[in-house]
Amino acid sequence: MSLHPDTTDLIARARSDLRMGVPVVLRSGTAGAVLAAAETLTAPRLAAMQGLSPDTALVITKRRAETLKARAYDGDIARIALGGAADLGWVRAVSEPSGDLETPMKGPFTSQREGRADLHRLALRLNKDARLLPAALVSPVEDAAAVAEANALTLLDADDVARGAESDIHLDLIVSARVPLSLAPQARLYVFRPRDGAEEHYVVEVGAPDRDAPVLARLHSACFTGDLLGSLKCDCGPQLRGALAQMGAEQHGILLYLNQEGRGIGLANKMRAYSLQDQGFDTVEANHRLGFEDDERDFRIGAALLREMGFGAVRLMTNNPAKIAMMERMGIDVVERVPLKVGQTSENAAYLATKALKSGHLL
Numbered sequence: 271m272s273l274h275p276d277t278t279d280l281i282a283r284a285r286s287d288l289r290m291g292v293p294v295v296l297r298s299g300t301a302g303a304v305l306a307a308a309e310t311l312t313a314p315r316l317a318a319m320q321g322l323s324p325d326t327a328l329v330i331t332k333r334r335a336e337t338l339k340a341r342a343y344d345g346d347i348a349r350i351a352l353g354g355a356a357d358l359g360w361v362r363a364v365s366e367p368s369g370d371l372e373t374p375m376k377g378p379f380t381s382q383r384e385g386r387a388d389l390h391r392l393a394l395r396l397n398k399d400a401r402l403l404p405a406a407l408v409s410p411v412e413d414a415a416a417v418a419e420a421n422a423l424t425l426l427d428a429d430d431v432a433r434g435a436e437s438d439i440h441l442d443l444i445v446s447a448r449v450p451l452s453l454a455p456q457a458r459l460y461v462f463r464p465r466d467g468a469e470e471h472y473v474v475e476v477g478a479p480d481r482d483a484p485v486l487a488r489l490h491s492a493c494f495t496g497d498l499l500g501s502l503k504c505d506c507g508p509q510l511r512g513a514l515a516q517m518g519a520e521q522h523g524i525l526l527y528l529n530q531e532g533r534g535i536g537l538a539n540k541m542r543a544y545s546l547q548d549q550g551f552d553t554v555e556a557n558h559r560l561g562f563e564d565d566e567r568d569f570r571i572g573a574a575l576l577r578e579m580g581f582g583a584v585r586l587m588t589n590n591p592a593k594i595a596m597m598e599r600m601g602i603d604v605v606e607r608v609p610l611k612v613g614q615t616s617e618n619a620a621y622l623a624t625k626a627l628k629s630g631h632l633l
C-alpha cells in the first residue's frame with residue numbers, strides 16, 4: 271500500500287496551498303502552468319512568477335472583465351496580460367472591486383487571445399473551490415514537473431482536476447446524536463464529511479420520518495450573519511427557525527444545513543459583496559463585480575445528503591424555484607413547495623425584491 275496522496279488528496283492540498291499564498295502547478299502533457307491566487311499573492315512570488323514566463327497573465331472571470339471593460343476572448347474567462355508596470359497593487363485592484371468606484375481607470379487592459387486557456391480556467395475553478403476571489407496569476411511553463419520539484423510545489427494533472435470537478439459527490443456519515451431543540455425537541459443531528467476534503471454539512475432530523483413518504487424538508491444554506499448574529503440584511507435566521515418550528519409542530523422533517531455560506535462564495539467574499547452593497551450595488555450586481563455568478567452553490571450536495579438519509583421525495587420549504595428545479599434534476603421528487611415567508615424587515619426589503627426580480631424568487 272502506497273502512502274502517496276491520490277488525486278483527490280492533491281486537489282485538497284492545492285486548495286489549502288492557494289489559501290496560504292503558495293502557488294501550485296498544473297501539468298498537461300509535459301508542459302503546464304504555475305498558478306497562484308491573486309488574493310494571497312506576495313510581491314516576491316509575483317516577481318518570481320513574472321520571471322517564469324513573459325506570458326504570465328492575471329486570469330479573471332468574464333463577470334469581472336465586464337466590470338473592468340476588459341476583453342474576454344476565452345468566453346467565460348479573460349487572461350489579462352501583465353504589462354511591465356504590473357505590481358502587486360495592480361493585481362489586487364484588478365482582482366478586488368472595493369476600489370472600483372474610487373479609482374475606476376485601471377486599464378487599458380490587454381487580453382491574451384493566443385494559445386490555450388484550459389489551465390487558466392482550472393486555476394479559477396480551484397480558487398473558487400478554495401473560497402478565494404476568482405482571480406489567479408498563471409505562468410505557462412514548458413516542464414511542469416521540473417518547476418514543481420525545483421520549488422517543492424504541489425503538482426496536479428490538469429485532466430484529473432477537470433474530472434474532479436465533474437465527479438459524483440461522496441459524503442460519509444461521521445456521527446449522529448440526539449440534540450433536543452427548543453423548536454423541535456425530537457431532533458437528531460448528523461454530521462457528514464465529503465471525501466474531497468471540503469466543508470462538512472449537517473442534517474437535523476426531526477422525529478422519525480417515513481423514508482417511503484415525501485418528507486417535509488428544508489435545504490438551508492449557511493448564513494453566519496443571519497443565522498447566528500440576527501442580521502437584518504437577509505431573512506435566513508427567521509427562515510431557519512421557521513422551518514424548525516414547522517417541523518417541530520408536524521413532529522417530523524429533515525433540515526439540511528449546508529455549509530455554502532454566501533450562496534457558495536464563502537464568508538469573506540460575502541462580506542466583500544456586502545461592502546459593495548454599501549456602495550449602492552444590489553446583491554446580484556455585487557456578486558458579478560466580484561467575478562462570481564449570482565449563485566455558486568453546488569446543489570448536488572443537498573440531493574446527495576437527502577439520498578444518504580434515505581429520502582427520494584420531499585415537500586420542499588423554499589421560495590426559490592431554482593432549488594426545486596435543481597432537486598428535480600438531481601432525481602429528488604419535489605411533490606410540493608411549502609412557502610417559507612418569514613423575516614421580512616425594512617432592511618431586507620430591497621434584498622428580497624432583488625431576489626424576486628433577478629433570481630425568480632417567489633414573493
Ligand SMILES: Nc1nc2c(ncn2[C@@H]2O[C@H](COP(=O)(O)OP(=O)(O)OP(=O)(O)O)[C@@H](O)[C@H]2O)c(=O)[nH]1
Nearest residue numbers: 490491492493504530531532533543553588589590
Ligand atoms: N453572495 C451573497 N450571499 C448572500 C447574500 N445575502 C445572503 N446570502 C447567502 O444566501 C444564502 C441564502 O440561501 P437560502 O436561505 O438557501 O435562500 P434562497 O436560495 O434564497 O432560497 P429559499 O430561502 O429556500 O427561498 C446563504 O448562504 C446566505 O449566506 C448576499 O447579499 N450575497
Ligand SMILES: [Zn+2]
Nearest residue numbers: 493496504506
Ligand atoms: Zn442570510
